Each structure stands twice: as structure tokens, then as C-alpha cells.
Amino acid sequence: MLVSVQNLHKSFGDLDVLKGIDLSIEKGSVVAVIGPSGSGKTTMLRCLNALEMPNKGTIQFEQDLRISFDKMPSKKEILQLRRKSGMVFQSYNLFPHKTAIQNVMEGPIVVQKKEKAVVQKLAENLLKKVGLEEKMHLYPHQLSGGQQQRVGIARALAIEPELMLFDEPTSALDPEIVGEVLTVIRDLANEGWTMAIVTHELKFAEEVADHIVFIDGGYIVEQGPPAEILKNPKEPRTKQFLNRLL
Ligand code: ADP
Secondary structure, three states: OOEEEEEEEEEEOOEEEEEEEEEEEOOOOEEEEEOOOOOOHHHHHHHHOOOOOOOEEEEEEOOOEEEEOOOOOOHHHHHHHHOOEEEEOOOOOOOOOOOHHHHHHHHHHHHOOOOHHHHHHHHHHHHHHOOOHHHOOOOHHHOOHHHHHHHHHHHHHHOOOOEEEEEOOOOOOOHHHHHHHHHHHHHHHHHOOOEEEEOOOHHHHHHHOOEEEEEEOOEEEEEEOHHHHHHOOOOHHHHHHHHHHO
């Protein structure tokens, strides 16, 4: 397993959001996380790279890194965890005063202290990969939502993470633009990237994911292959959620 999460808890004040999450992500697999709004999907994803600090539990990356949150982890541990994954946000989160290529170069230069010429080449290649070679010197406000999100994906890839995290990557996009972003994500899946995707796009999840995780009320209620979870769910809550979407 690339990632093993055990008994993960997260609360915001009195609100218990994650109530003991156990999750494994196999190397090279795509995990789609589905569930009702407010069930804790985004919080779980953000905990995986310590954008939210879990209150309890462990996150392990192979034999490399094992962090227990039962006490506050060290700064070093948190940085190590952050560098394992690249996050793609629902609202892109690009730096507005940097061009597309400057956005992509930021992580490798600032965080990883890589040489500028090397990073420039890497960023050009990544922007080419997401179909934006013509747009690399434009600023976010000069790009469509779908183009901005593709810059977001290139930026997350630039730190060469072991795990790609996508937090509802298409939910801010106009319907006619959703496809261009899903195509990029599908290509990454085919290249063998390990990915966890919070998504409402069940058709896409069915097509691309190896494993579906259904979360409700801060628990993983049911998980398994798409054919099982989406077509033949066992748990009443999963059935109810899927029925509402039909
Ligand atoms: P989902 O992604 O399944 O829609 P979230 O993980 O975004 O759910 O949110 C789960 C619950 O946690 C919600 O009730 C939300 O209001 C709450 N929550 C999320 N982030 C915060 C925060 N930073 N501070 C307080 N409450 C939060």
C-alpha cells in the first residue's frame, strides 16, 4: 500500500467531522471519494496532506513515513507529509499575480529549492501535457475556469508527488468545460498516477476509479470496486445516496 490511514479523527471545535477513518490506497490506483455534502470528504482529503491537522490516528506512506497524530507531530514530519502529495483545489487557488508558468514553478523553486532552468523546462512540459503551451505566460484572470484548473493540476504535478489529491476538481466549472479537466485526470490515471478524488461525477468515478469510498457522517460506510459500490451497494445509506442522484 502506498498510503495507510488508521483511525483518523478530526473535529472543528465541538463538531466531530471524521470519526475514525481507516483507508488504504494502493500504489497506482485511483480512489474516488463520494458521499453527501458535509459528510467529511474534503476534510479527509485535506488531512491526508496536513492542510487540516487530524486530532488522532496515523497516516503512513509505505515504509517511508509514519505519523501519529495522537500527539502534535513535529514541523519536520508535517513538511515530509506535505511533500508526499499534490493537491488540486475546487477553486484552483492559483496565485493571481503570477503567470501560469510562474504558478507551476513556485513549488519546485520555493519548497524544493530546485534550479530555475530545470524547473522552467519541467513546467513547460507539464503545461504542454495539460494542453496549455500557448497560454503559459497568461495570468489566471486571462484564463477560463477549465484552463485555470489545468494549471492547478500542472502545479500539483510539479513537485513530483507520490499521491495526487483532487478536491471536487470540476464542481466550480461550467458543465461544457468539465470534460476537458476530466480528460486530463483520466490521462493521469492511465499513466499510473496514484490519486484520490473527491467527486460528484459518479459516471467519471465509475469509469476511472479502481476503488470507491462512500463516506457519510464522518465514517466510511462502504468501500470497494465501482461495480460493487455503485451498482450493487449493500448498505442502506449508500443505496439511499445513490438513489437520490438517479
Ligand atoms: P464534504 O466535503 O463531505 O462536503 P467537508 O469535509 O467539507 O464535507 O465538511 C464536513 C463538516 O465539517 C461540515 O459540517 C463543515 O461545515 C465542517 N467544516 C469543514 N471545514 C471546517 C472548518 N475549517 N472549520 C469549521 N468547520 C468546518
